[in-house]
Amino acid sequence: MKGKLKMSYDIHVSISEAELVYCKFLSANDVGLTGGHQSGPYVAKSAVSILFDKPCSKGTNITKTVEIKWHDDSKTISNFKYYGTGTRNEYRITSFGRGFPHFRTSNIGSLFILCKMDLETYRGYVIEEETEIDAFLDYYGLSPAETNALLTVNDSISVETQVQQFLDQITGDFPSSAEIALKARSVFETMPQRGNxxxxxxxLINWLKHEYLLFKEIEKKFNQDILEVKFQSIDAFINRANSVLNRRKSRAGKSLENHLAEIFRRNALRFVDQGITEQNKRPDFLFPDEGTYWDAVSTFDYENLAMLASKTTCKDRWRQILTEADKIEVKHLFTLQQGISANQLNEMKNQKVQLVVPKQYISTYPMAYRDWIWDLSKFISFIKEKQND
Known part of the structure; x- marks a missing residue:
């Protein structure tokens, strides 16, 4: 436990001192499981500034050598690579030395954090345990959908006019998660580049990202005084800080549930959230409703039932859903986790858990399992077929 606490402390110190910070979930591609040219994390094009001064030009291959100090106090002389010749157009970090322990297949689904301390010096962290990953995301108010990007800690964001109007109208308590989710959706849907x-x-991904930005602005409005007032005691400061952190912690999970429920409503699916099953268990979503679940008495009746658990991350905690609905043989699990190891996925299949992830994230999973994993649209079609029979 002491080692974990030290690592957590070191991460926060590095982030506070860093010029730029990037984080992402390690995918099968990152650990070389897909048979690529070299193993090592891909870096999103939107985060190129943590690697190079400016975006690299197509038609060139560029290498920059840096020193990375890792959380176990080891150091690597690694390369930032841009591959721009032929059909390739990608950024990657390579060259970690033989036997480097942090980018193995068992690390798929771990959270990688890169801190740029100066032009040629970096600090790297790989968080493996799900509880520690959740603690990091909670601390910075992130959901997995907001990773694979530069981490903004103190920077302001531009606010759309209607968002500013929403902020100006807030006079009472901090808005509920449902209120923030609703406003985020309405803002997104008025944007000309909103897509299909x-x-x-x-x-779903766009709603989550817009809600995160809106939440950060609301949080700034409510907590600006923390930077300006003097607290009467350490306890008073800690109580206020805990209030902020607890709100961040509860946001991500509720946010995902709120937006999934809205998508189900727009697709005219019949469902209930937090419906009660055996032993007072409460699946996140029960289809079609609680009454039908309890009335089902035969295998034929059971075929009309379905459940969906939603977890922002599920590297280890997916087993929690196995006992949530005894009458439903195959449990569906939606997650924003980007990448899970082949061993965990095989366990899920054996336990009759069907994984559902956003379509864009399927490519972060081991190749052998990508056809098995469902996207959200496929799950919606599955429920529609059940309810239209």
Missing amino acids: LADSDMM
Whole structure:
């Protein structure tokens, strides 16, 4: 436990001192499981500034050598690579030395954090345990949908006019998760670049990202005084800080549930959230409703039932859903987790858990399992077929 606490402390210190910070979930591609040219994390094009001063030009291959100090105090002389010749157009970090322990297949689904300390010096962290990953995401108010990007800690964001109007209208308590989710959806859907609103997978990701930005602005409005006032005691400061962190912690999970429920409503699916099953268990979503679940008495009746658990991350905690609905043989699990190891996926299949992820994230999973994993649109079609029979 002491080692974990030190690592957590070191991460927060590095982030506070860093010029730029990037985080992402390690995918099968990142650990070389797909048979690529070299193993090592891909870096999103939107985060190129953590690697190079400016975006690289297509038609060139560029290498920059840096020193990375890792959380176990080891150091690597690694390369930032841009591959731009032929059909390739990608950024990657390579060269970690033989036997490097942090980018193995068992690390798929772990959270990788890269901190740029100066031009040629970096700090790297790989968080493996799900509880520690959740603690990091909670601390910075993130959901997995907001990773694979530069981490903004103190930067302001531009606010749309209607968002500013929403902020100006807030006079009482901090808005509820449902209120923030609703406003985020309405803002997104007025944007000219909103894309295809019939694409449930893309729409969910966009809603989550816009809600995160809105939440950060609301949080700034409510907590600006923390930077300006003097607290009367350490306890008073800690109580206020805990209030902020607890709100961040509860946001991500509720946010995902709120937006999934709205997508189901727009697709005219019959469902109930937090319906009660055996032993007072409460699946996140029960289809079609609680009454039908309890009335089902035969295998034929059971075929009309379905459940969906939603977890922002599920690297280890997916087993929690196995006992949530005894009458439903195959449990469906939706997650924003980007990448899970082949061993965990095989366990899920054996336990009759069907994984559902946003379409855009399927490519982060081991190749052998990508055809098995469902996207959100496929799950919606599955429920529609059940309810239209």
